[in-house]
Amino acid sequence: MTPWPVPDEKAARDAGIAKAVAHLATGRLVVIPTETVYGLAADATHGTAVAGIYQAKGRPAFNPLISHVASLEMAQRQGLFNTDAERLARAFWPGPLTLVLPKAHTATVADLTTAGLDTVALRFPDSAITCAIIAQFGRPIAAPSANRSGRISPTTAEAAATELGDRVAMIVDGGPCRVGLESTIVACTGETPVLLRPGGVSREAIEALLGRPLVRVGQDVGGNETGKPVAPGMLASHYAPDAAVRLNVTDIRDGEALLAFGPDLPAGADGAVATRNLSPDGDLVEAAANLFSFLRALDTADCTTIAVAPIPHSGLGEAINDRLARAAAARG
Numbered sequence: 001m002t003p004w005p006v007p008d009e010k011a012a013r014d015a016g017i018a019k020a021v022a023h024l025a026t027g028r029l030v031v032i033p034t035e036t037v038y039g040l041a042a043d044a045t046h047g048t049a050v051a052g053i054y055q056a057k058g059r060p061a062f063n064p065l066i067s068h069v070a071s072l073e074m075a076q077r078q079g080l081f082n083t084d085a086e087r088l089a090r091a092f093w094p095g096p097l098t099l100v101l102p103k104a105h106t107a108t109v110a111d112l113t114t115a116g117l118d119t120v121a122l123r124f125p126d127s128a129i130t131c132a133i134i135a136q137f138g139r140p141i142a143a144p145s146a147n148r149s150g151r152i153s154p155t156t157a158e159a160a161a162t163e164l165g166d167r168v169a170m171i172v173d174g175g176p177c178r179v180g181l182e183s184t185i186v187a188c189t190g191e192t193p194v195l196l197r198p199g200g201v202s203r204e205a206i207e208a209l210l211g212r213p214l215v216r217v218g219q220d221v222g223g224n225e226t227g228k229p230v231a232p233g234m235l236a237s238h239y240a241p242d243a244a245v246r247l248n249v250t251d252i253r254d255g256e257a258l259l260a261f262g263p264d265l266p267a268g269a270d271g272a273v274a275t276r277n278l279s280p281d282g283d284l285v286e287a288a289a290n291l292f293s294f295l296r297a298l299d300t301a302d303c304t305t306i307a308v309a310p311i312p313h314s315g316l317g318e319a320i321n322d323r324l325a326r327a328a329a330a331r332g
């Protein structure tokens with residue numbers, strides 16, 4: 001009988017895990033297997049690394065990402081579990097269920113990971129190799145599907161390589177994905193758990209465990225349609241500052257705070273109530289990593305309006321400008 005794991009295979013697997021952890025620790029991207037689809041992973045606590053995910057995918061907008069953990073304890077450091085959330089986690093983790101929870105005060109995930117929201121999406125995937133990577137790394141990893149924007153989620157390492165092979169430090173091959181379908185997303189942020197996205201764990205299984213119906217986003221507790229359209233991008237309400245947002249400014253007015261970009265500041269910058277520079281060197285990856293925390297910092301400064309300097313539209317600039325345009329529109 002052949003012993004398992006075969007000693008050489010185990011050594012190769014351990015070496016692969018150690019290599020993946022080393023890449024993550026230096027802010028690099030690694031493609032990881034999960035039971036749902038292959039993920040494009042980065043250190044969820046490292047804003048610049050997470051910005052790299054958006055750059056590699058060529059995503060034109062920032063959506064909050066799922067942070068992957070390797071234990072319930074690890075998840076509890078990031079999110080506040082109410083009774084329903086803890087029951088769901090104990091029943092379905094590891095597995096294709098993502099929980100959206102209020103961020104815990106001990107949370108370490110980057111603002112870009114949650115797209116500035118005060119909730120966090122957490123999942124404990126059912127993949128021994130990926131869980132070993134996360135456990136050794138000791139921090140959550142952010143991972144959307146490992147495909148370029150607008151393309152199909154890969155369920156094999158080969159498909160992930162075709163999508164992103166030239167843009168990542170490493171691809172960890174865990175064989176074909178067992179579920180091949182995205183995770184079910186349930187928000188436990190209020191009285192009633194809300195189904196944000198159907199996926200690998202069925203609504204019936206969740207309702208059986210909770211002993212009551214699951215409200216579907218877009219419906220009221222009675223299951224009646226609220227009439228509000230629901231598209232994937234609308235599942236998470238977007239972070240918007242309280243202050244008004246003025247875009248592409250070349251001059252600072254009285255009472256305004258300044259969100260700058262690059263070495264050249266707008267006229268009157270000295271008079272700004274507060275200033276943050278997304279990237280003094282004009283680096284869009286650094287700017288993306290700083291975007292949400294700097295918006296929040298300026299929003300708490302005593303200003304009526306956040307004035308935003310022009311930001312180039314190339315690369316990550318598209319997603320940055322998309323989010324700034326939403327922030328500006330939120331106050332009309």
Ligand code: AMP
Pocket residue numbers: 063064065066100114117119120121143144145182183185196197232233235236237
């Ligand atoms: P994917 O990584 O492609 O499976 O997509 C992640 C999904 O989780 C997206 O539909 C997000 O909108 C959703 N999501 C992640 N974080 C949150 C959050 N804090 N609140 C609501 N939805 C979230």
Ligand code: MG
Pocket residue numbers: 144145153
């Ligand atoms: Mg996807």
